[in-house]
Amino acid sequence: MELKWVYCCPVLIRYTDVKGPKNAMLWSFLCFMYVRIEPEYEHDIGLYEHELEHCKQNVRSLFLHPLLYIFCKRYRLWCEVKAYALQVNVYVYASETERIQMINLFSTYISEWYKLNITFLEARTALRDELDEY
Numbered sequence: 001m002e003l004k005w006v007y008c009c010p011v012l013i014r015y016t017d018v019k020g021p022k023n024a025m026l027w028s029f030l031c032f033m034y035v036r037i038e039p040e041y042e043h044d045i046g047l048y049e050h051e052l053e054h055c056k057q058n059v060r061s062l063f064l065h066p067l068l069y070i071f072c073k074r075y076r077l078w079c080e081v082k083a084y085a086l087q088v089n090v091y092v093y094a095s096e097t098e099r100i101q102m103i104n105l106f107s108t109y110i111s112e113w114y115k116l117n118i119t120f121l122e123a124r125t126a127l128r129d130e131l132d133e134y
């Protein structure tokens, strides 16, 4: 367990398979942000930064993030593209091919995991557009 500060707000980070607390969204509403990372990913700095980005989005949205994220697909896409772009940039790659493979993997996740109704190509275009901004 780790306590991290995002802007001036506490984030509780737990490395566990257990999915609690059950009301993680409620905790977010109450300003105490919670991140659960499965133990096998404890040293995955990219995933860590990805999840912290969502906490920052939560603070920047004045804690409307959970509501916006659930009910607005465009916002959810924007959040995930930002977080995955950050994650792409955190990792160190042996080659440009490896980096492209990571972008493709995350584009698959974006198109399949978040009920966004977008294709792989649309996800990859959004992610690459975001990466070009850096």
Ligand SMILES: [Zn+2]
Residues within 6 Å of the ligand: 050, 054, 079, 080, 083
């Ligand atoms: Zn995410």
